[in-house]
Amino acid sequence: MGQGLSAWGRLLSALFHSRCQLCRARVDDALQGPLCAACEAELPALAGALCPRCSLPLKLGQACRDCRRLAPSFGAAVAGAAYGGAWRSLIKAYKFQGHRSLRRALGRRLAVASRAAGWPLQAQAVVPVPCGRARLALRGYDPALDLARSLAQDLGLPCQPGLLARRRAGRRQGRLSRKARLAAPALAFSASLPPALCGARLLLVDDILTTGATADACSRALLEAGAGSVQVAVLARSL
Ligand SMILES: [Zn+2]
Numbered sequence: 505m506g507q508g509l510s511a512w513g514r515l516l517s518a519l520f521h522s523r524c525q526l527c528r529a530r531v532d533d534a535l536q537g538p539l540c541a542a543c544e545a546e547l548p549a550l551a552g553a554l555c556p557r558c559s560l561p562l563k564l565g566q567a568c569r570d571c572r573r574l575a576p577s578f579g580a581a582v583a584g585a586a587y588g589g590a591w592r593s594l595i596k597a598y599k600f601q602g603h604r605s606l607r608r609a610l611g612r613r614l615a616v617a618s619r620a621a622g623w624p625l626q627a628q629a630v631v632p633v634p635c636g637r638a639r640l641a642l643r644g645y646d647p648a649l650d651l652a653r654s655l656a657q658d659l660g661l662p663c664q665p666g667l668l669a670r671r672r673a674g675r676r677q678g679r680l681s682r683k684a685r686l687a688a689p690a691l692a693f694s695a696s697l698p699p700a701l702c703g704a705r706l707l708l709v710d711d712i713l714t715t716g717a718t719a720d721a722c723s724r725a726l727l728e729a730g731a732g733s734v735q736v737a738v739l740a741r742s743l
């Protein structure tokens with residue numbers, strides 16, 4: 505009987521308390537996010553002045569050099585944290601190691617960042633960056649789509665995964681310069697909007713913002729298809 509109770513207790517605990525995704529400590533507040541307070545304090549913070557367009561940390565509170573030279577088509581980007589340390593490990597586990605269940609916790613953190621930017625009030629729909637078919641087949645799930653669904657649920661907004669499509673398999677961009685990356689993906693996405701979303705404010709979701717070229721190409725396609733404005737929410741900003 506005692507053993508039965510403790511098994512029952514363990515089940516209840518598993519149902520009603522989540523565990524820190526890094527140190528497995530109990531996180532009593534289910535809304536707190538993927539990490540306990542101690543691990544969260546260790547995350548690489550995006551602190552101080554950030555570029556208002558792409559969230560790159562800056563010394564001055566104006567747009568960064570890249571955004572001044574070639575402004576992105578999206579209005580602004582917000583990130584859950586800088587890309588590094590434990591946050592990088594979590595994102596890799598989610599994207600590449602099959603830890604699909606992290607979508608709830610990661611989406612929650614993105615919701616916190618989006619709320620801090622005031623975006624739920626402005627946005628009318630959440631749109632994920634579409635995943636290539638080859639990668640989808642490889643992973644069995646689409647990390648950006650799952651994340652967008654999770655974020656949309658937290659923000660009380662509809663998720664609209666069908667608006668964007670990849671036009672062709674994008675070239676691996678790891679070795680291209682920023683200029684080449686900004687030029688290359690222009691053909692990679694097409695968008696179509698239902699009449700109800702013409703002029704709408706959209707919240708585009710991706711995992712990592714590096715040069716911003718993918719977000720820029722998606723945003724441009726959405727604007728050309730009739731969206732009113734596009735803001736971007738990413739799990740991490742690479743520095
Ligand atoms: Zn922890």
Ligand SMILES: [Zn+2]
Pocket residue numbers: 555556557558559560567568569570571572
């Ligand atoms: Zn910038």
